Amino acid sequence: MTILANRYDFILIFDVTNGNPNGDPDAGNLPRLDPETNHGLVSDVSLKRKIRNYVELARERQEGYHIYVQEGAILNEKHRLAYKALRPDDPKVDKDKSLNPRDDAESIKLRDFMCRNFFDVRTFGAVMSTGINAGQVKGPVQLTFATSVEPIVPVEISITRMAATNEAERKQKVEGSDASDRTDNRTMGRKHIVPYGLYVAHGFISAKFAERTGFSETDLELVFEALTTMFEHDRSAARGEMTSRNLIVFKHENALGNAPAGKLFDMVRIGRNIDGQFREIDRRLDNFPPARKFSDYIVAIDRADLPSGVEIIEKL
């Protein structure tokens, strides 16, 4: 378990084909949009959920890889862990009604226990109601909203179902029309899809916070593994086809970093592929047909102005 000694910044590029990457509860589950630019958005928490779910599947019931914030759909079997309790049993504690640790030392013990056992607490942090310094664990991994590189146009698709939910619905249908058997029980529904969208998310990994939560090199590899394959295990009727396309990692030589993250992210340029040529994304592209597949884009990395002490690792 080597603790992280380097700062990392990463760019995740993923796409969606005929699906809804992240619905907006405020807009009837339409794909999230930036109302000013019509670029699509995917919230940070949505990506974190997928990372958690992937780890849950990939490291099922392994010690130290439990997931604290779970989707109830995942069946949790009881499992016993053979670790030593940190504190010998203290009869007084059983009678205590208070839920707060007695002192800082104990709250640190509780925090360490959570970090050691739960991958998501160790990675993203968690808020614990310990009342001491708000009991927050700040995790080393920080993700931002993913934004699409071009404006997206969500399409609303009406679908039908050849069944009614209940008797009342069926009656209504029959009374209202000279219905045939075939349309008797039919109900209509709605799906929102993005025909195609290429999204970019930025992430940061702080080596200094990793020290505090015990986030190790092994955990880092698992995070990268999750980022590259999480959509493969998140298939559903709503999602369409989602694929991680590129994961570009900037590894700094030291814990504090060697270059501003913004500068590094600017080195990755995404343009449209027009007859094999890289074209900046701007209004002049409006004369061309809209992008509908990943090969309509070109992802270029300007290695020329790579700051010293930073290494580019293309994980995907």
Added chain:
Amino acid sequence: MSFGIRLKVYGDYACFTRPELKVERVSYDVLTPSAARGILEAIHWKPAIRWVIDAIHVLEPIRFQSIRRNEVGGKAPAGKVKSAMKRGDLEDLQLLVDEDRQQRASTVLVKPGYVIEAHFEMTGKAGPEDNVGKHLDTFSRRAGRGQCFHQPCLGTREFAAHFELVPPDAPQPRTIDETRDLGLMLWDIDHGAPGKPSLFFRARLENGVMKVPAPNSREILK
């Protein structure tokens, strides 16, 4: 007297949550002094120093957007953690998101940009090896190279802050041309006092610059 620094920070979104509108979060119009302090501490901080924010320069027009997300309603209860530790078994130590779900909207700032003007003072924890020059150098070196302890953020961690040092001889970046009363704003949280009370001040934007009162000044309302 210690020397001041100027740091330009910007990003895609920001949410400096108003304490009275916490559940469905609504951001202040401008970066608060306490959030600015957090940004500086993300780059360099030691117990020997204390950052003091002097002014916030607003470089970009103030615009809002609403984002609604599924969030969880609970925290990890310390009591449950404790009993799991004693039992040596992790059963029912989990949080089921679909049973404890809250959909909350946040009204966030779009494409904000600021210059933080600040200086630091020595605290009682300063040892003989701590001097102003050393910490000023450390901060300037880190901020100039883009080094940080952890990536600073604009209010909440999903809104990362990009930062650049404004060199001492560089001209002041142009601010927005706006003068208005921003009302009562959180100055900072008094972490030393019992109960951690919040401190407020009357914030005013003068030609895009918000002056921040010094600690212990009469303008800070307890």
